Amino acid sequence: MNELRNRQVISSLLEIIAHKTATLSNLPIRIMEVCGTHTMSIHRHGLRPLLEERGIEMLSGPGCPVCITPDAYHEAAIKLVSTNSNIILATFGDMTRVPTRVGSLQTAIPAAGSQVKIVYSPIESLNLAKAHPEQEVVFFGVGFETTIPSIALCVKKAKEERLSNYSLLSALWIIPPPLRAIVSSQDTKIDAFLYPGHVSAIIGEAPYQFLADEFNIPGAITGFEPADILLAISSLLDLIKKGRAEVINEYRRVVAPQGNPQALQIMAEMLVEKDAFWRGLGYIPQSGLKLKDNYQEYDAEIKFSLEISPEETHLPGCRCGEVLRGKISPSSCPLFGQACTPASPQGPCMVSFEGACLAFYKYDYQN
Amino acid sequence: MCLGIPAKITELHSNKQGKVDYLGTKVQVDFSLVDEVKINDWVIVHAGFAIAKLNETEAQETMALLREYAQFVSTIDKSKKQNE
Ligand code: SF4
Numbered sequence: 081m082n083e084l085r086n087r088q089v090i091s092s093l094l095e096i097i098a099h100k101t102a103t104l105s106n107l108p109i110r111i112m113e114v115c116g117t118h119t120m121s122i123h124r125h126g127l128r129p130l131l132e133e134r135g136i137e138m139l140s141g142p143g144c145p146v147c148i149t150p151d152a153y154h155e156a157a158i159k160l161v162s163t164n165s166n167i168i169l170a171t172f173g174d175m176t177r178v179p180t181r182v183g184s185l186q187t188a189i190p191a192a193g194s195q196v197k198i199v200y201s202p203i204e205s206l207n208l209a210k211a212h213p214e215q216e217v218v219f220f221g222v223g224f225e226t227t228i229p230s231i232a233l234c235v236k237k238a239k240e241e242r243l244s245n246y247s248l249l250s251a252l253w254i255i256p257p258p259l260r261a262i263v264s265s266q267d268t269k270i271d272a273f274l275y276p277g278h279v280s281a282i283i284g285e286a287p288y289q290f291l292a293d294e295f296n297i298p299g300a301i302t303g304f305e306p307a308d309i310l311l312a313i314s315s316l317l318d319l320i321k322k323g324r325a326e327v328i329n330e331y332r333r334v335v336a337p338q339g340n341p342q343a344l345q346i347m348a349e350m351l352v353e354k355d356a357f358w359r360g361l362g363y364i365p366q367s368g369l370k371l372k373d374n375y376q377e378y379d380a381e382i383k384f385s386l387e388i389s390p391e392e393t394h395l396p397g398c399r400c401g402e403v404l405r406g407k408i409s410p411s412s413c414p415l416f417g418q419a420c421t422p423a424s425p426q427g428p429c430m431v432s433f434e435g436a437c438l439a440f441y442k443y444d445y446q447n
Numbered sequence: 448m449c450l451g452i453p454a455k456i457t458e459l460h461s462n463k464q465g466k467v468d469y470l471g472t473k474v475q476v477d478f479s480l481v482d483e484v485k486i487n488d489w490v491i492v493h494a495g496f497a498i499a500k501l502n503e504t505e506a507q508e509t510m511a512l513l514r515e516y517a518q519f520v521s522t523i524d525k526s527k528k529q530n531e
Contacts, residue, residue, distance in 0.1 A: 083513045092520035093513075117450050172494075201495025203477055223494075226451070229480055230496040278451045281491060281499040307513055333506035334451075334491055334499050343480045343498065433450075 084305035085125075093310035094130055100317040101135035108137040109320060110269055111313065112262075112406050114255065115276030116144035116434025117304055123443035125306040136313065139268065139406035140436035142258045143276055145222045146172075147404055147428040147435050148358045149251045150390035151180040157220050157249060158188045160384055167194040168212060170205035171220035174432045179395055179425060185220075202227075202234040209238065209246035218380045222251040225282040228369060229343035232350045235371065235378045249380040250370055252351070255279050256287045257367035258358055263295045268406045272316040273299035274309065277331045284339030285327050292325035302330040350375060357390035359428070360401030398427035403436050410437040417445055451491040453501055456484060467492055 083089050101107060113119055119140045122128055128138055142148050158180070161169040169185070176185040176196060185196050193215070199205050205219035221231040231248065238246040255276065263270060275288055280301040291297045298319040302312035312330040319326055329335055347369070356368025371379045381388060394400060398420070399413040410416050410429065420426035422438055429435035454467035454474065463479045467490065474492065478484055481497045489501035 083510050086513075086517075089513050089517050092517040095520050096516060201477075203495050226493055226498065229498070230477070230494055233477075233479055233496075278491065278493060278498065281451070308509075311509070311513070330509075333502045333509060336499075336502075340480060340499060342482060346480070 084303075084307040086307070089307050090310065093307060093314060094134065096314050097131070097136065097310065097317065098134045100314065100321065104135070104317070104321060107135040108132070109135060109271045109317070110137045110139055111272045111274060111316065112139040112141045112270050113274040113309075114141040114143040114259065115274070115279065116140075116147070116432065116436070117278070118143070118274055118276065118302075118309065119436050119439045120434055121304045121306065122309060123439040126443070127306060127309065128444065131313070139270065140403065140439075141273075141406055142262070142358065142361060142404045143224070143255065143279075144404075144429070144432050144434040144436070145224050145227070145251070145253055146174045146178065146432035147400060148253060148258075148360065149175075149178075149222055149428070150357050150359050151178075151393045152357075152388050152390040153220075153249070153251050154178050154180045154185065155182055156386045156388045158182055158185055160218065160249075160380075160386060161185070161190045161194050161196055162188050163191055164216075164384070165191045165193045166215045167191070168197055168208055168215050168217045169194070169220055170197045170199045170208055170217060172200075172222065173198045175220060175222055177425065177431045178428045179431075181393065181395070202231045206234045206237060206243075206246065209243050210241075213245060216245050216247070218247050218249055218384075220249045220251070224253055224255055224276070224279050225347075226276075226278040228252050228351070229282060229340075229346045232346050235375055236346065236350060238378060239375065244377075247378050247380040247383045248371065249386070252369040253356065253358065254353070254367055254369060255283075256290070257364045258361055259288075259291060261361050261364045262405060263291065263297060265405075270297060270406070271320060272297060274312055275299050275301040275327075277301060277303045277308075277334060280329075280331065280335045280339070282340050282343045284335070285329055285337050288327045292327055296325045298325045298328070300328045300330050301335050303334065358404075359392070359394075360404035362392065395426045400427035400429040400437070403429050410440040411445070413437070417441060451493040451498060453489055454492050456486050456488050456490060459484065459486060467497075
């Protein structure tokens, strides 16, 4: 599959894109890449300026789960581990570095016998619970549809194995609702979407159809190699030219039209939708998931009576919220590259490997 | 976070656990979310779980399409040069 990064292929695709935009009025064409992994890939392969020269402006979207999780969740996790003894708070690495008003999980001082543990897979958190029956293991699970089935499956296994010292602090978000919120707000002009490849591997094509039907915006599901991204953009330009809004799938090698039935089944069995608060976007109806009532004993919010009331908080000056809506580019934030760097991030968008600020900093920022 | 890597299955156990080879490294993977996988199949691995199977036919089609594009552009280039 080396073709997907082959220079000749990339330059051919760029040439085709230039041909197509040359016939369009209304430039620049603005395309939102919803997913943070797309953002990273676009920057890493230097596609952004190349596309800009050809009349296409790429906007980063809300597709970085670490970035959109409000501070209140982190603050609750910090409080949990610093005021309760014998807790193992397990979470993904990026989550430990998000700065809040009360510090980060990395700087938190755990209570006696408690600790914060970085895991790569939710399975590891389950194994921790088995290995440490005398401690409470709380998995601070964050993710979109890509990760949610795996997290849910761990809770299911915990119940099957009657593990009573395991629970989930859930920061689970679903992708289609914020897209509705973004286009409805009319904050930014968006001509087309690149839909996230691995979220789509789970949910399939249908959940994006409303953007075509109700908002007349075309979109393409695509993979993460440069050729995948350019191929999708090329197909989107055809749709724009014809004035047709459709959902197309350029990642059929991974994404089946109906998604992943087993994964969807696990989600439906264990989780219910709830209104949820997104950083930068506020409350969005039915945009988050929580465990169903019959799994309540595994819900850390209930088990430890956590009070999480999210609001729009950020360290002074951080404009992550606007970055996540595609309203400003990271370099328009006055702290970018100054007070805010990967070594001392002032907001989650500079922490996460998928954060737009980090992507800009790593690949486009010259001192 | 939604990073998924394509990897080849090298071991499969009855409890839906197994291993994949990713660039020469053997990685432990849970296969509960995909069905009918067998040794040597390619899957997308995300956070320790296989979340999708790689469809070989579709992959070949994308490659063929890309080769066609490259071909197409090189013919445009040639005719441009001839016109100059
Ligand atoms: S550069 Fe830093 S401070 Fe500015 S929006 Fe991004 S994360 Fe926030």
